[in-house]
Amino acid sequence: MRELVVAAVQMRSGVTPVANIDVMDGLVREAASRGARYVQTPEMTGALQRDREAFRRNLKSEADDLVLKAAASLADELGIFLHIGSTAVEAGNGMAANRGAVFGPDGAMLARYDKIHMFDVDLDNGESWRESSAYRPGEVAQTVDLDVARLGMGICYDIRFPHLFRDLALSGADILTAPAAFTRQTGEAHWHVLQRARAIENGAFVISAAQGGVHEDGRETYGHSIIVDPWGRVIAEADHDEPGVIVATLSLDEVKAARSKIPNLKNARDYRVETGMPETKGERVA
Numbered sequence: 001m002r003e004l005v006v007a008a009v010q011m012r013s014g015v016t017p018v019a020n021i022d023v024m025d026g027l028v029r030e031a032a033s034r035g036a037r038y039v040q041t042p043e044m045t046g047a048l049q050r051d052r053e054a055f056r057r058n059l060k061s062e063a064d065d066l067v068l069k070a071a072a073s074l075a076d077e078l079g080i081f082l083h084i085g086s087t088a089v090e091a092g093n094g095m096a097a098n099r100g101a102v103f104g105p106d107g108a109m110l111a112r113y114d115k116i117h118m119f120d121v122d123l124d125n126g127e128s129w130r131e132s133s134a135y136r137p138g139e140v141a142q143t144v145d146l147d148v149a150r151l152g153m154g155i156c157y158d159i160r161f162p163h164l165f166r167d168l169a170l171s172g173a174d175i176l177t178a179p180a181a182f183t184r185q186t187g188e189a190h191w192h193v194l195q196r197a198r199a200i201e202n203g204a205f206v207i208s209a210a211q212g213g214v215h216e217d218g219r220e221t222y223g224h225s226i227i228v229d230p231w232g233r234v235i236a237e238a239d240h241d242e243p244g245v246i247v248a249t250l251s252l253d254e255v256k257a258a259r260s261k262i263p264n265l266k267n268a269r270d271y272r273v274e275t276g277m278p279e280t281k282g283e284r285v286a
Contacts, residue, residue: 002148002252006038006175007031007245008209008225010238014216017046017058021070023243028074028082031245038081038146040209042225043098043115043156043181046087050217052134059090068101068109076107081146085179085209086115086155088135095136100153100179102144110145113153114138117161123185131157141167149174149252152204156180159194159208162201169202169265174255176204181211184241187222192234200232202265203258205250212241230258 009027013020024045031039046067049055062068067087075082082103091097098115116138118131141164142153152168152175159165159178168176176198182191187210199206205228212223223241227248228234236248259265 004037004146004148004250004252005035005247006207006227006250007034007036007040007247008179008207008227008236008238009039009041010210010212010223010225010242010244010246011042011045012213012215012221012241012243013042013044013046013048013211015047015049015051015054016216017066020046021067024067025070025074027243027245028080029078031247032078032080034245034247036080036247038083038151040083040085040177040179040207042085042179042209042211043100044086044088044211045084048181048211048215048217048219050219055088055096055134056094059088059096062089062099062112065089071101072103072107072109075103075105079105081105081110083151083153083177083179085177091136096134097138098131098135098155100155102151102153111142111153113142113155114140115155115158116141116164117157119157123183125185127183127185141171143168143171143173146175149250151175151177154178156182159198160190162198165198165202165204166265166268169204173202174204174252175250176202176206178206178208179210180208181219182222184220184222187224191222191224192226195226195228196232196234199228199230203230203255203262205229205255210238212238212243230254
């Protein structure tokens with residue numbers, strides 16, 4: 001039986017990367033002490049900063065990023081797979097990449113993923129976001145092999161685009177991920193159903209570490225870090241917005257079992273969309 005003990009770390013990142021790294025360090029150590037071989041942190045682990053000038057002043061290249069350096073060292077020390085949900089790294093021309101990264105037990109970076117879908121939305125009560133004004137969208141979907149599983153990488157708003165997760169599943173991903181900083185407004189409405197839907201559609205585990213609470217820059221995020229099994233059952237959840245750790249043991253054989261029962265990945269067919277009456281191939285319609 002293939003099994004993997006996994007953990008999701010819930011944070012409340014402020015505007016200072018060094019302080020956030022200290023919190024991350026403690027929570028990742030807690031997860032490892034509870035047996036986790038794979039540990040995931042949320043989107044924007046390094047900092048949540050709405051002040052655009054301060055945000056750009058603090059941008060560093062991937063090689064110089066403090067969060068990624070700390071993660072490599074921590075993964076090596078603890079002998080775990082450490083998935084930084086994302087941090088902002090310099091992408092040129094004053095723009096950033098919202099970049100996730102997975103480090104192996106020797107501290108080497110195994111994969112990087114830049115968030116593809118930008119959160120450009122106008123919500124109720126005047127809440128508005130334009131990620132595309134600060135971030136350059138990614139163009140490559142990414143999987144990475146762990147000891148006993150293949151993992152597909154997503155970030156936050158990506159969870160609303162099912163074709164991305166379907167493509168990751170078709171590329172062999174047993175585990176899908178969407179580390180997030182969901183707003184409280186959208187989280188209360190959609191967080192759980194989106195996580196469960198992506199798991200059910202693809203017969204895969206879903207792990208999504210989250211930011212939670214009222215942050216130093218004034219935003220409020222939903223929390224509720226979650227782990228869902230391939231049948232859509234929630235097997236671990238932080239049912240609050242406070243920092244903390246959730247842990248679960250994944251039985252990877254459940255992926256094959258779910259996909260055998262409902263083989264929708266195999267049963268999908270190509271089709272076209274038409275407007276008006278379908279073609280009748282010349283037949284007279286009475």
